[in-house]
Amino acid sequence: MDRIRSLCREYREILLYVIFGALTTGVNYAVYFLCRRLLGVEYVAANVLAWIGAVTFAYLTNRRFVFQSRTRGASAVFREAVRFYLARVATLLMESGLLVLAVEGFRLSDTLPKIGAGVLVILVNYILSKWLVFRKKA
Numbered sequence: 001m002d003r004i005r006s007l008c009r010e011y012r013e014i015l016l017y018v019i020f021g022a023l024t025t026g027v028n029y030a031v032y033f034l035c036r037r038l039l040g041v042e043y044v045a046a047n048v049l050a051w052i053g054a055v056t057f058a059y060l061t062n063r064r065f066v067f068q069s070r071t072r073g074a075s076a077v078f079r080e081a082v083r084f085y086l087a088r089v090a091t092l093l094m095e096s097g098l099l100v101l102a103v104e105g106f107r108l109s110d111t112l113p114k115i116g117a118g119v120l121v122i123l124v125n126y127i128l129s130k131w132l133v134f135r136k137k138a
Contacts, residue, residue, distance in 0.1 A: 013066060017129075020061040021122050028054035032114065043103060043110050047096055055088045058125070067134035080133060087128035091121045 008015060028050045035046035059081060063069045071080045095117045102113035 016066045017062070017126055020058070020066055021126070024054050024058040024061070025118055025122065027057045028118065029114070036110070043099060044096055047099060047114075048092070051088070051092045051095075055085060058088070059084045062129055062134065067129065069134050070137075083133045084129070087132055088125065090128070091124050094124070095121050 030050075031053045032046050032050035035041035035049050036043060039046075041049065062084070063071075063080070069080060071077050098117040098120075099110060099113055102108045103110050
């Protein structure tokens, strides 16, 4: 049991990122499939709406729980949030490009490419958050 606690402490950030990443992915997929299946929204527009909801949830949880940002002051928090959203714009473009390629280029259904692109997005988002957005000050 002590070994498990030790591993949890050692990998706390990654474990929390995975947990909140899964929840963020859930928000993303829920909004996306709600827009697509119930509202009939075009797939790229649905992806953008899903992205807005998921990124807002991700910023709040990553800032507070995962990376425990110590950034204070309105302008500093604003700059941090802008970096977070810009990093996510990069992965939104990557994900949207992959969806367009799969749906338009390869004539696939949007479901499996959406899931596959999501896995890649999670990995890239962690790297960008760790080294660009919530980097620890020396």
